[in-house]
Amino acid sequence: MKKHDPIHANHRVQRDYPAKAKFCPLCGAAMESRLLMPENAARKVCTRCGFVLFPGPKLVAGCFVIDTERVLLIRRGIEPAVGKWTFPGGYVDFGENAADTALRETHEEVGMRVALGPLLGVFNDAAITVVVYLATPGKEPPSLTVEATEVRYFGPSDIPWHDLAFPTTTDAVTAWVALVRGSNTSS
Structure with a gap:
């Protein structure tokens, strides 16, 4: 691989940050675990400049x-969880x-310009916090991409529960199903 060739992010490695960070992002010196006061918690601290991670x-x-x-839902075309179902989404960029x-x-993932609706919820696992919005489709039908090798609409009774990509996917789908079933019983 040449120095300026594009690469794909290894999302499995991304989950190792910050737990496995060894060097200061500011000066490059070694990081060591120190007790940080007044919170009395162990944090990684730069041995040279004092940066606290x-x-x-x-x-x-x-x-x-x-x-x-x-x-x-989309069938993921990239790792992690390639081949599993989730919804279109990704990392928030700095300043976004x-x-x-x-x-x-x-x-980017399904070629649709959608209209954003209300917040469905905020879902967490150890390294990720996921903000999920309800949205309505625009004019374009969903399309396939490298990240979405299959796209399909599912009703609450058709969800592929055993094939969902992440715990946060399961949590979000569970919240949506409860919302749909709750709105159907109150009508």
Whole structure:
């Protein structure tokens, strides 16, 4: 591989940050675990400049594109969880807000310009916090991409529960199914 060739991110490695960080992102010196006061918590601290690494989850945002009480799911074409089902979404870039990310990622992954609706919820696992919005489809039908090798709308009773990509996917789909079933019983 040449120095300027494009690469694909190894998302499995991304989950190792910050736990396995060894060097200071500011000066490159070694990091060591130290007790940080007044919070009395162990944090990685640079041995040269004193930079303290405050760990936090990576922020992801995505859309539940809803069409007649069916949600659009994509079969992942990339790792992690290649071949599993999830919704369009991805990492929030520095300086970008979650709503803009959800719209951008939906367009990148399935070629749809959607109308953002209300927040479905915020879902967490150890390294990721996922913000999920409800959305309505635009004019374009969903299309296939490298990231979405199959796209399909599922009703609440058709969800491929054993084939969902991530715990946060399961949590978000569970919240959506409860929302749909709750709205059907109150009508």
